[in-house]
Amino acid sequence: MDRTSLTAEYLARVVESGAKAAELTGSQQDSVLLDTFYAGRYLSRPLFLGREERDRLHTDLENLRTALAGLPDLLFGGDFAAFARAVGLTEVQVSAVLRGRGPAVSRQTRADLYVDESGFKLLELNIGSAVGGMDNADMCRELLRHPVLADFAGSHGLGFVDSLREQVNNVLAESGFGPGDRPVVALTDSPDGYRKMLPYMEELCDRWREFGLDAYPCHLGQLAPRDGRVWLGERPVDVIFRVFLIGDLVKYPEVPALMDPVLDAAERGEVRIFTPLDSAAYASKGALALLSDERNRGLFDAEVLASLDRILPWTRMVRPGSVTLESGERVDLVEYALRHQRELVLKPTSLAGGDGVLLGWADGLGPEQWREQLLAALDGPFILQRRVTPTPELYPDENGELQPWTALWGVFTGAAGHGGAYIRATPASAAGQVVNVATGAHGGAVLQETDGR
Template sequence: MTTQMGPGPAALATGPAISEADAQIERRLCELATCDSASIWEAQDELSSAIAEAGMHFEERAYPVCLRPLAIDWGLANHLSDTAEVMVKLLDVAAELYCCNEDVQALFPSYKHLRHLITCLPQHRPIVRICRLDGLIGDDGYYKIIETNTGGPGGVIQNGIAAKVWSRIPNPLTHGLSLDVDKQPLAKDPNCFVRELVSAYRAATARELRTAAVVNFLGRYKNEVDWIVNGLRDVGVKATLLDIGTMKRTPRGLVGSNGDIIELVYNKLDVRDVIESARCTDYLDACAAQEVVSINPWIAEWVLSDKAILAVLSDDRFSSNFSVEQIEFIARHIPWTRLVRAGVTTDPERQQIELIGYIRENKSNLVLKPSNATRGEHVLVGRVTSSTVWEEHIDRAARSPYVVQEYVRPGEVTALHPPSRSIKKMLCGIDCYVFGGRLAGFQSRASFDAVMNVGRSGILLPVATD
């Protein structure tokens, strides 16, 4: 297992620029915002119209793609790629550790009654075929993975198409710069996501995929479903969107409401919704028994996507289960994370602490997160949270599954925010898509909020290499 172990690439935003091209874009945007903002908004409106005409949306709202890209150099691109690919291999180790270690299982109390489903691991590796690793560049220059998103992440098709559309729009911010999006597989071939689903089925069964379903529940989280279904149909697969409750387990296999066998399923749902629903039993059992190829399996949908998985990796109690190279990787790329509960643990400097007291005394350096929530729900960044609210959430966190994580300073860019028609400084990060264990591409999200999420008025910056 190898990744970049020398000095990290330059840090984002308030530190050094991530590339000279990005610094030029920043200066140019600030200049044009002062003397010729009309030209910028004209180009932004052209981009937004092209995005809409291409059929992209975020749950029936405009897909918020910004004219301003995040330009990264090849040193950083390679660093991100190496880090992301090693992380997916590390998740295989974490999955196997969960299956055999009761102390690890105790970090995931919400899934105790589902353990018989979760521990049925598939034979193929990587276990996680599709994921998006969300992260920030630390002050030391190394990429820090703050969330794993191994359960049906957004942007797997639309972001590649958006990058293609962006690259064709005349752009006053990038004129004269040599920027490329096509070296990212999901931008070069937006169907690479669909091809990975087909490849995963072939790897698991040694057969060609004929039927597939994108699985939804209660009508929620339908973003990109139309693209996925149509993409599968375009490669000759009979694909449909199905509600989880309409599928039945039979001696022939998992079938939909019309009685057709379903060979592969891709989940677009909130796994919290299905945990207690009796309507989901057939589907949960069929996936666990591998009567249908599920992308991703339940251990990825529940455990590996839970924020407590980073507590497994960063806690010294479990370090004996990892190689020396893996421990070095974790130290560089995984922020200190703990499940919130009373008791003694170690702090980021490996000194013994009482955890609740430490959280109370170190607000400015910590973030509190529900362990299995999505879209930034109830996330509190200590340095922008009042002491009163922080204290209230410590009590809540100790009663329900929350994690506390070391704060990593986001990047900062000047960007156009189409929903508010403003040009302002925004916080930003960079995320890595990994399909079949290989980097598929990047996205950058920017927000006025310390919690960056498109569902919370965030925007997307195309990521280009120079």
């Protein structure tokens, strides 16, 4: 089956049962990991994914990741600094990613996608250790306590991937450890992030210990390189799990000085960083613009191009001059963007959490404001991307009636392949705002076929 047929059948069962949102949702607020972000805001049902469409989506995402990994060599002759600048990193960030390069692009990714009438469409690809949402298994377990869903899942062979377990597998695999090893891992944020997120970080480390990591939360200022190792108090650290972001180098004045000794130690081989800072360049939305540009299509084989054509919307860096549309027509970028405001979204290349995103169709955004923001973005770290209009998903409300929501899929990949998925969603009536936790999005689960039915 596919997600559409599974959804229709399940919703029919829910309506027949008369179940209300509160009873379907259960007690997910009991999870420290989840409620840190969602504060009681949970969706009343999972979304579904058939096995074949899951496998095709995973193949498309892997093809896209592989294409991204090849860009520095294919377009810049192996000059990684030139690649990093081209996708929108500042000189401070370029210097950092050059010092923090890994042997390969991380396989840990989270694709943020809408589903429209033609299928999955990628909004951005988050790569590396600082991807959120991998604590989603708690939502799946709680939803499956309700007998309507439990019976439906059992009769259709539906289950879920424990993304947190996959995260641990990724740390071990990409840091050079085996399944039986128990490395000391420092879950490391900036000092500001650590102050805000310490309870969550403590709970996450407790969960990781159950899966085989000897993990402890800290901030960059608590790590001390000495005697050929990096130390957290009296513990020698094997792996620094990087939660701090490339943007922190600009956002927080103290971070560069705190980061330097850690990067020096990693370069000397005294500690491993999961994941190296170079993942920030590959995860830049500017890199998606390079893949979307028709001038680069000759770099990739037919299978990769088919994947890009399926999931990647038209995306361009905000630069003066002409560009090619999907139809093949050549247009001036600025003139086209001014005429087609409601079809486009303006995004910074490397900010996270929806920061700086400007939806051309947002309520109250007039042509003059759009023009002002667009011209300010010229030659800066910004992209324009084609609007994706998602198909609404129906969720039971507190009266048992079905209401339309806009669902943003977060789909993970990892060292072992498909790494699970979760949902953030807002009521469809709020189509003029970005779907993320900061704007009040609800959290939701994904169940998928596991036995080929």
